[in-house]
Amino acid sequence: MSFPWAKQYTPANGLTKFLDEKLPLPRLVYNAVGAGYPVPRNLSYFWNFGVLAGFFLVLQIVTGVILAMHYAANAQVAFATTEHIMRDVNWGWMMRYAHANGASFFFIVVYIHIFRGLFYSSYKAPREMIWLLGVVIFLLMMATAFMGYVLPWGQMSFWGAKVITGLFGAIPLVGEPIQIWLLGGFAPDNAALNRFFSLHFLLPFVIAGVVILHIWALHIPGSSNPTGVEVKSESDTLPFHPYYTAKDGFGLGVALLFFFALVFFLPNALGHPDNYIQANPLSTPAHIVPEWYFWPFYAILRAFTMDFILPAKLWGVLGMFSAILCWFFLPWLDKSPVRSGHYRPLFRKFFWFGLIPTMAVLFWCGGAPAEEPYVMLSQIATAYYFLHFLVILPIVSQIEKPEPLPYSITEAVLGSDKKAVLGENTEPAV
Amino acid sequence: MADTAATANPDSVAENEDGYRRRDFINIAAVSAAGVGGAAVLLPLISQMAPSKDVLAESTTEVDVSAIEPGQAIKAVFRKQPLFVRRLTPQEIAAADAVDPSSLRDPQTLEERTKEGHTDMLVTMGVCTHLGCVPLGAAEGEVRGEFGGYFCPCHGSHYDTAARIRKGPAPSNLLVPEYEFTSDTTILVG
Ligand code: HEM
Ligand code: FES
Numbered sequence: 001m002s003f004p005w006a007k008q009y010t011p012a013n014g015l016t017k018f019l020d021e022k023l024p025l026p027r028l029v030y031n032a033v034g035a036g037y038p039v040p041r042n043l044s045y046f047w048n049f050g051v052l053a054g055f056f057l058v059l060q061i062v063t064g065v066i067l068a069m070h071y072a073a074n075a076q077v078a079f080a081t082t083e084h085i086m087r088d089v090n091w092g093w094m095m096r097y098a099h100a101n102g103a104s105f106f107f108i109v110v111y112i113h114i115f116r117g118l119f120y121s122s123y124k125a126p127r128e129m130i131w132l133l134g135v136v137i138f139l140l141m142m143a144t145a146f147m148g149y150v151l152p153w154g155q156m157s158f159w160g161a162k163v164i165t166g167l168f169g170a171i172p173l174v175g176e177p178i179q180i181w182l183l184g185g186f187a188p189d190n191a192a193l194n195r196f197f198s199l200h201f202l203l204p205f206v207i208a209g210v211v212i213l214h215i216w217a218l219h220i221p222g223s224s225n226p227t228g229v230e231v232k233s234e235s236d237t238l239p240f241h242p243y244y245t246a247k248d249g250f251g252l253g254v255a256l257l258f259f260f261a262l263v264f265f266l267p268n269a270l271g272h273p274d275n276y277i278q279a280n281p282l283s284t285p286a287h288i289v290p291e292w293y294f295w296p297f298y299a300i301l302r303a304f305t306m307d308f309i310l311p312a313k314l315w316g317v318l319g320m321f322s323a324i325l326c327w328f329f330l331p332w333l334d335k336s337p338v339r340s341g342h343y344r345p346l347f348r349k350f351f352w353f354g355l356i357p358t359m360a361v362l363f364w365c366g367g368a369p370a371e372e373p374y375v376m377l378s379q380i381a382t383a384y385y386f387l388h389f390l391v392i393l394p395i396v397s398q399i400e401k402p403e404p405l406p407y408s409i410t411e412a413v414l415g416s417d418k419k420a421v422l423g424e425n426t427e428p429a430v
Numbered sequence: 431m432a433d434t435a436a437t438a439n440p441d442s443v444a445e446n447e448d449g450y451r452r453r454d455f456i457n458i459a460a461v462s463a464a465g466v467g468g469a470a471v472l473l474p475l476i477s478q479m480a481p482s483k484d485v486l487a488e489s490t491t492e493v494d495v496s497a498i499e500p501g502q503a504i505k506a507v508f509r510k511q512p513l514f515v516r517r518l519t520p521q522e523i524a525a526a527d528a529v530d531p532s533s534l535r536d537p538q539t540l541e542e543r544t545k546e547g548h549t550d551m552l553v554t555m556g557v558c559t560h561l562g563c564v565p566l567g568a569a570e571g572e573v574r575g576e577f578g579g580y581f582c583p584c585h586g587s588h589y590d591t592a593a594r595i596r597k598g599p600a601p602s603n604l605l606v607p608e609y610e611f612t613s614d615t616t617i618l619v620g
Contacts, residue, residue, distance in 0.1 A: 163563065191485065195479065284582075288584050311601040312601065
């Protein structure tokens with residue numbers, strides 16, 4: 001499970017000796033995130049975001065459990081109890097702003113984490129399972145955040161719930177019964193609000209469970225690194241503690257600076273003012289938009305405007321879900337033996353000049369009203385999005401000639417790797 | 431040790447000449463009973479999420495339509511969803527009748543969407559058939575879209591004066607609920 005040169009855990013005192021025999025939790029920690037876990041020595045700051053995501057999951061659970069102590073999931077009072085949290089509960093405003101912005105930061109961090117995976121093709125063998133579990137986590141996060149946003153029972157909460165459950169109505173024949181079943185009524189009301197609260201409370205713990213599997217799967221091959229060259233010898237690695245605990249700690253400090261700047265000075269910058277109006281089933285806000293982190297997928301949903309065999313609405317729903325589901329096939333669509341985008345000239349061009357601008361356009365269009373030119377732009381971007389993953393990536397990965405890779409991580413860092421090349425037990429030349 | 435284990439192993443006992451063991455029957459019976467039981471438990475687990483009796487009980491609504499002037503519309507509530515009742519002007523009726531139904535996405539005539547003798551009274555759900563927003567156009571001063579009926583701002587669906595879908599992503603016309611005129615001035619919906 002780890003490299004042969006990993007440091008071994010030795011219990012230091014009576015208590016840890018006792019624990020090591022009865023329940024070796026300190027050993028688990030030592031081997032998982034301590035000195036007993038060797039990690040490539042060349043990880044860049046892009047490798048901080050997994051730990052950051054874990055931090056924001058914990059933050060959401062802590063602030064969420066606190067909010068749940070003061071909130072009541074009843075359509076009559078949900079909006080009022082949210083305002084009660086904001087005005088009456090000691091520090092309630094801080095808990096709620098931390099939870100709402102925590103959700104945004106969780107997504108920012110996870111998007112960067114996914115971006116890292118895409119550029120360095122971290123999804124490739126032997127790390128497919130880590131990637132697949134990651135996509136599962138992302139889907140669960142989307143469901144959790146969607147249901148959380150319904151809880152304050154503002155206008156956007158209500159109409160978001162209506163539009164998103166309306167997606168199921170697109171399924172032929174069984175669609176409408178499914179929608180009514182999901183909502184427990186003909187429109188979002190008490191029944192829907194209550195079940196969303198129940199699931200919103202549950203799902204983060206399910207996510208925590210999948211995160212454990214994700215990290216378990218990671219610890220089998222260990223982390224990849226910016227060169228994509230696998231670890232060959234001890235000089236390629238450093239113990240996680242203290243090297244990466246320090247680096248992750250520094251990264252967390254920087255992330256928290258941004259986070260609290262938002263929580264304390266711009267707490268509503270990422271939210272929507274309409275959600276401070278209580279839900280009104282008889283009046284739709286002029287411009288319904290989901291939270292920013294759903295924009296690219298919302299743009300794909302709205303890009304399908306023409307009936308073609310199936311109704312346009314169903315195409316939109318299929319398109320939106322396939323945009324994420326196609327990630328499950330990525331480890332097999334990208335056939336290049338080289339991982340890191342740094343050594344893949346053609347891949348790199350399509351990545352920076354194809355995929356990234358496409359995502360930017362989808363983001364922008366998803367938050368814009370359903371008018372021209374946004375509709376046409378989202379159509380072009382949606383077409384490229386699927387083309388990129390399903391056609392360009394498989395072809396590019398087969399025809400491109402990768403640039404020469406360094407022999408080892410040590411060579412990439414130090415310029416030469418005597419120890420690995422000569423098999424000597426000497427310090428590498430600096 | 432080895433032969434005590436062999437005789438204690440229930441799988442190895444009493445195999446008859448066809449290769450069946452008496453244990454097989456118990457295994458299959460037990461697993462089937464557990465399977466049927468498990469499947470039966472799913473029913474309440476799924477069905478509890480369907481609309482409860484109190485939600486279903488609110489399923490009819492009476493609306494007084496006497497005060498609606500031609501060209502005006504009102505919003506009522508039916509099953510916690512908006513209901514549009516609109517009295518059409520002669521021009522609006524003419525505009526609706528002027529289109530060839532076969533050219534429509536969801537072909538229907540105004541006659542089919544209204545009650546006999548009341549073609550000027552258009553009763554529809556105020557729920558866009560795309561993803562369920564409330565279209566604009568029922569209240570005074572709201573935009574009515576390119577075809578003078580209703581306009582859904584969520585993703586830009588335009589409905590005509592018979593509330594038929596003419597442009598945009600919605601797949602079908604605004605739904606006409608089941609209703610009847612209980613008198614000349616009231617309708618009972620549901
Ligand atoms: C995966 C982690 C989580 C995410 C992404 C998330 C996301 C959200 C979002 C976006 C909102 C709406 C915030 C607003 O507009 O004010 C919300 C509200 C809420 N969440 Fe969470 N949440 C998470 C975990 C939790 C947990 C673990 C609990 C409780 C055990 C919880 C309890 C609540 C409550 C009570 C509200 C309603 C109060 C309010 O709107 O401020 N959440 N959540
Ligand atoms: S909900 Fe009306 S156009 Fe989408």
